Amino acid sequence: MRATAATVLPPGWRYEPKWDGFRALAWIYEHRVLLQSRNGRTLTPYFPDVTRLLRTAFPAGVVLDGELIVWDPDRGRTSFPALQGRITAGRRLLREARDRPGHFVAFDVLRDGPSDLVDRPLVERRARLEELLASAPPQLQLCPQTTDTAEARAWMADWAGAGVEGIVAKDPTGRYTPGPTGWIKLKTRNTVEAIVGGVTGTLSAPGTLLLGRLDADGRLRYVGLTHPVPTDVAAELGRALTRYVAQQRRQPDQHPWPQPLPPTWAGQLGGTRPIPYVPVRPEVVVEVEVDVAFDTEARRWRHRAKLVRVRADLSPYDVARAAAF
Numbered sequence: 001m002r003a004t005a006a007t008v009l010p011p012g013w014r015y016e017p018k019w020d021g022f023r024a025l026a027w028i029y030e031h032r033v034l035l036q037s038r039n040g041r042t043l044t045p046y047f048p049d050v051t052r053l054l055r056t057a058f059p060a061g062v063v064l065d066g067e068l069i070v071w072d073p074d075r076g077r078t079s080f081p082a083l084q085g086r087i088t089a090g091r092r093l094l095r096e097a098r099d100r101p102g103h104f105v106a107f108d109v110l111r112d113g114p115s116d117l118v119d120r121p122l123v124e125r126r127a128r129l130e131e132l133l134a135s136a137p138p139q140l141q142l143c144p145q146t147t148d149t150a151e152a153r154a155w156m157a158d159w160a161g162a163g164v165e166g167i168v169a170k171d172p173t174g175r176y177t178p179g180p181t182g183w184i185k186l187k188t189r190n191t192v193e194a195i196v197g198g199v200t201g202t203l204s205a206p207g208t209l210l211l212g213r214l215d216a217d218g219r220l221r222y223v224g225l226t227h228p229v230p231t232d233v234a235a236e237l238g239r240a241l242t243r244y245v246a247q248q249r250r251q252p253d254q255h256p257w258p259q260p261l262p263p264t265w266a267g268q269l270g271g272t273r274p275i276p277y278v279p280v281r282p283e284v285v286v287e288v289e290v291d292v293a294f295d296t297e298a299r300r301w302r303h304r305a306k307l308v309r310v311r312a313d314l315s316p317y318d319v320a321r322a323a324a325f
Contacts, residue, residue, distance in 0.1 A: 001176050006184040009153070010171075011149065013147075014122065015170075018165045018186075018187070020164070022037060022067065023068075024043055026064040027063050039317065048097055057136045064110070077163040103141060106140065106141065108126075108129065121173045121175065156188055166188050170182075194212065195213060206241070213321060213322035226305050227305070227306050
């Protein structure tokens with residue numbers, strides 16, 4: 001179940017913090033645990049500390065929905081880079097888990113042994129979730145929830161520095177349904193996701209990103225450029241691109257965008273000259289911060305976007321579709 005963006009909190013609903021982490025389902029079996037991202041990717045190998053606790057804390061047959069986070073005690077907030085680092089840690093994984101343990105913040109329960117709970121109202125599922133987590137260890141947390149809109153807005157203001165990205169609102173009578181409908185989210189900053197379709201500079205040290213979104217036919221449509229990528233972020237992004245994306249020099253005709261990028265495509269974002277770029281396969285998703293005046297549903301964005309981070313937990317199919325051409 002996913003949340004759609006909104007600008008107001010619906011009255012009479014229940015409100016929870018929106019965490020800066022990896023959304024994950026936890027499937028507890030008799031002898032193992034499966035952690036699964038919202039796009040179906042298996043996260044189990046990267047969080048041995050969390051899966052061990054889940055296996056011992058809950059009976060077989062429980063399925064939880066929640067957020068994987070890593071806490072940075074030095075900064076007093078969640079650390080998304082540390083979370084991403086679990087994916088690329090390799091031989092350092094056990095040391096990472098020891099030095100910066102993961103946490104699972106549970107906010108829903110879908111199954112309790114033989115009982116399928118998805119058709120039960122949220123208030124019933126929440127009551128059972130509270131019972132299941134009553135004696136759980138500190139790394140397994142129950143997500144805070146309130147019915148007070150003033151308290152929810154206070155969370156947005158007071159907890160932003162701790163890594164809370166906003167508020168998720170849920171209908172107390174609602175059932176758990178798959179897909180992008182049902183819950184509502186308010187974010188503390190105006191960010192969106194996009195797919196990297198090319199870079200200026202080099203693949204290992206990108207200067208700016210050419211961003212796209214898939215249209216209804218699955219074709220990558222160009223939507224805009226980013227501001228220059230900061231040096232420290234460029235290194236992280238370069239590692240992600242070289243890990244997840246194959247450069248398309250051998251099959252340039254398969255890339256959907258012309259080379260160089262025409263100035264009419266870039267518009268005021270790129271000036272009056274064509275933009276040479278390195279085309280990449282559309283597999284890496286990034287989160288970008290946009291101007292509040294942005295029309296994010298426009299065919300092409302009018303202003304440059306600021307890179308926030310790589311989203312290794314998302315696939316291109318998790319990104320909003322491109323506007324009709």
